Amino acid sequence: QAVSCGDDLVTLLSDRGAVFCVDSTHTPFTPSDVCFCCFSTPKALCNIQVSQVACGSQHSVALTKDGQVYTWGQDSRGQLGLGKVKTDANSPQHLRSLSAIPLVQVAAGGEQSFALSVSGGVFGWGRNDRGQLGLGDTTGKKKQNTYIHVHVLKIIHISCGKDHTAVLTKDGAVFTFGSGQYGQLGHNSFRDELRPRLVAELWGAKVTKIACGRYSTVLKQLHRDISPVQLPVCDGSEVKENGL
Structure with missing residues (x-):
């Protein structure tokens, strides 16, 4: 199973x-x-x-x-x-x-x-x-x-990397927090986030699944897939092991 x-x-x-x-x-x-x-x-x-x-x-x-x-x-x-x-x-x-x-x-x-x-x-x-x-x-x-606390949104799924976390809400929004060293948070930066932060580039999208690798985050949007390259996250070239 x-x-x-x-x-x-x-x-x-x-x-x-x-x-x-x-x-x-x-x-x-x-x-x-x-x-x-x-x-x-x-x-x-x-x-x-x-x-x-x-x-x-x-x-x-x-x-x-x-x-x-x-x-x-x-x-x-x-x-x-x-x-x-x-x-x-x-x-x-x-x-x-x-x-x-x-x-x-x-x-x-x-x-x-x-x-x-x-x-x-x-x-x-x-x-x-x-x-x-x-x-x-x-x-x-x-x-x-x-x-x-993630504002007033209901969380329906959690996924963890080595030292970062992603959560998916009922409305299909994604929040990430933790280490941003390799861009795994998707916020167009390499900064750490100490609180859940909305991935703004996904605003209006309906994300249905999230999965964190060791130093990466992958999402699935309704009707189409989103690869890490389509978001401002690391493409894996800076990481020896991507954890997927």
Whole structure:
């Protein structure tokens, strides 16, 4: 049903809601070698149906079908949302502070994580040194009590790069924030944005999908595709790895 990859971790989600993980640093493989004998299911998720998985550089986030969030992996920047200092987790940890909030999506970037509620509320935690949490500052957050405001628009999707973030609203508008080092924010500059900023060149367009690579952002507009070259973003020539 879905696959998500970090720097060393590959996570698969089956159509029955089962999660399978493999750490390529311990179990190296090439695409032709992939088989389910290489993968293992985290014990904490063995009897739980999962609807979404997302991987950051060294951590993973899962959303269950009943709206609960689990995180595991490296927690050097608070990306697991456990509220502790540098407490890595080898097994999925339940984020109980989000239990009462009806959630529809989780997303993960380099060392940041997000959860999206049914009402369009966005909760972010983890690394924030480039403003990738969109809070107007560069202070990291170790808990999920940070709420991101994008005017009065309802957010329906979140995508994360290594240290930048893009959100899509119900009306088809796109806001980006975080690192602009390679032009990945689409604002005709290489500046960082600490708060969500509307991509003005898309004004009036109806964007239906967004996806962030490591240092890039790709959009799909209703009835036609938009390539990064059509927007004032990096064409990839300045980046050794485009993350797509």
